[in-house]
Amino acid sequence: MQFNPCIKHKLIRNSARHFAETELAPIAAEIDQQRIFPRDAINKMKALNYFGLQVPEEYGGAALDSISTAIVVEELSRVCAAVGLCVTVHNGVAVYPFLQFANAAQKETYLPQLASGEVIGAFSLTEANAGSDAGSVEMTAVKSGSDYILNGTKIFVTNGGVCDVALIFALTSLPENKLQSSVFIVESKYPGFLRGELEDLCGMRANPVSSLFFEDCRVPEENLLGKLGDGMKIGLATLDNGRIGVAAQALGIAQGAMEAAIKYAKERQQFKRPIASQQTIQNYIADMATEIMAARLLLYRSCELKDAGAPFGCEASMAKLYCSSVASRVTGLAVQIHGGYGYSKEYDVERYFRDAKVTEIYEGTSEIQRMVIARAMLSQSMM
């Protein structure tokens, strides 16, 4: 029951699906098990614009609309969530700030390479003491001559193990002696930029998530993104956008899990008939399908608002909140429908189950999403 707002979306979906099923499906289980970043497949994706989905043509991107972008992420995640994650983080929270906040020189320097995938991007805000409490960032950036010197540690950086450019949030002091956060474009080749060990995670295991250590890392002042003190502004705007990508991921995971469950239910026979003929299973399937459809429409709604230039933060939060919770529920049901086999690595559903959970956590936990939505609702004078 595919839903494509227009024929272009259908073709984009077909193209991404074809690629995912040809290049990613054969390796998805193994790269998850062994924690291997699939370089060959990633390299093939570069020429096809997977890393410049919404970058304007003049910088070598595909200039796709937001629904198309969500469809690409969904289709990748439907087969291999870890690769979907790499693509959505690169596009959604590493490239996006360049599009919104970079000056002409920074765009010239970085966008073409980001769009072509020659340079993989990462976004690092989270620290050991600063998760949901993003304001408690402790990393510092101190002006020294024409550079800033960065010191501190970022954790749980998606793409951390392979990124060439990272957007780093650090505290800078303003003339009034206040400490505010600012964002710096940091290249991995700068001295003092160190990668930590790859995290051993429950899901998304083929994505190279790691810590990034900054020890007197010198960053030229031209690499300040926006103005001093813009950290909060850039952070919030970027996370609004990132939410759409995570929602798309979660949707893809849910879709893949549901398809697997339906296929299994039609084949598995107990009591001399397919389990799909049991009303309980049918109820599960009905719930899964309905929730996924609702999640999809919510996601596409937030995409539409974003493309129309309207405020989309609340809807994006709703989409992220709902899609991720649907993913958790649907993958849980999918494992249940598979019974004992669902618990085994012989089948893919247990990977979907593990992959789904983090969508409720990263880029703003579900609790934070609820805060965002409640604030939006309470601040309106009319409902």
Added chain:
Amino acid sequence: MVNKQKSIWVFGDYRNYYQNRVTLQLLSRAVDLSRIMKAEVCAVLFGHEIEEWIMEYTAHGADRILAIDHPSLTSYSTENYLALIEKLARERDPDILLIGATDFGREFAPRLAKRLQTGLSADCVGLDITSEGLLVQIAPSFGGNMLAEIVTEHHRPQMATVRPGTFKEIPHNNERTAIVERLPLPADLPASRVRLVEYERAAQREHRMENAAVIVCGGRGMGNKNNFKKLDELAGLLGGDVGATRPVVYAGWAGHDSLVGQAGKHIKPKILFSFGISGAIQHTAGLGETDFIVAINKNPQATMMKMSDVAIVADAGDWLHHLIRELKKRIRE
């Protein structure tokens, strides 16, 4: 008006004679049809130094041979042969014209049908005739799970192409005679617009699959290329070969040399595993006498399931995976 002698023409495709018996097979069927229809069976061939084929076709059923022997016709040429056979057909008005569905025939026949503005059924699995001489062309329909009877009511000649292996040739009989017309190359034959620059015989693969005792075939029910490739593992464990159906080959999951069926290899293994195959006739036409057929398909009503000794209702890919696992546990010399 004189009653014109009815005739059934068979195009003489003599290239690869010893492996390619399709002309002889068609002659045989033409002889059957000619008895009902009271027609003459006529073999038509063009080339250079073709005496051997003229004798063969005589010995295998032709009543008449129309032959044009000329050095310029040494190699097959679609353009030349089209012009020659068109002239002959317009002069002599055959009722039926049968062409073997070799690669050459499949390019030649449709062009000829268009040129003569007549109907053509391709890849027929059977040919019947009414006493009035209406050719009943039996061809696959609906993806090969049903058969259609097709007739060309208002146009002549009635044309059909037939794959090698559909009919059985009549044994060679030296006693047979035929009227042989050795015709000259027409002076006004237009020059061919296609020039054969060079050619070489491609290496013939040994007929391993045709002689294999165990064959594992996969169809579209395997789901994707990845799953399909796992058939190699099963074949390896069983010491057999992997065969494929037409949709699978055309989707690029397997090479053309794996194709089992009308258009591909004819197999007669002791054991055939048929994974995710519906049983379209294009495929089953390639299955000869097999001792033991095991079919695995989600659909218990699939033709292949009904043709098998053991029908396993399951997802082909899943079942393959488990069968491989079980076999690995058990196999020992």
Added chain:
Amino acid sequence: MKPMLNIVVCIKQVPMVTELPWDERSGTLRRDLAAGMMNPACKHAVEAALQIKENQGASITVMTMGPPAAEEVLREALAMGADRGVLICDRKLAGADTYATSFILASAIRKKCPSFDLILCGAYTSDSETAQVGPQLAEELNLPAAAYAENIDVNSGNIRVRRLVDHFRETLEMELPALVTVSMERYQPRYASFSGLDKAFTRAGISVLNAEKLGISPADLAQQGSRTRVRMVFVRKAQKENVTITGAAARAASEFLDRYERKIGAAIGKSIEAKK
């Protein structure tokens, strides 16, 4: 300046290989329910055209005859790099066999690309495989042609084709204009990039032709229509006494091997008895 090659690629939308649901009642495949895809051999033909374009420049028109949904395969070809698309769509043309199809395609080509240099087609389709449209189109347009091409070289008004037919590897040469059908042996179709897909909708144009625009009258259709008639369709008889096994794959595989271990073991020359 050498004028650019004008190439027409005829492509077809066919049911997706794995998605043909089965209609239990009629025992047939439900083609109407399946999603469509570009016929694989046609995709190879598009790729062949694109490689010629890359080597020496060409303007590529892709053409298809089908229902409105067939627009998708045109867009896909445009995304791969073709320059414009033509959709021949008209209910009156539905049900055309290869004889009529070649006539209709020829009319469209004469109308939209009268000065073509080269026509490419897929050598066969995955759903019908008669491989007739190419040769019949060549006949309709009175062109020299070669089928099952593995390799195509265009050079100053001439085309060289390498192909494998009936165990002979041939190299043929023809003067343009000509028609070539492309087999699936060599060309590897490229993935379309997303920027290509986007441009396929924002830049490239698709013209839609119906019978009227083509100048095809009902009389023409009757005249060019099918020479053959299906007088009956029947199901093949194929029933054998057989054993059916159902159930979870893991257990069923084990059961199956237990039951037939001797038969299979004998055929493969090894023992497959379960280890005790």
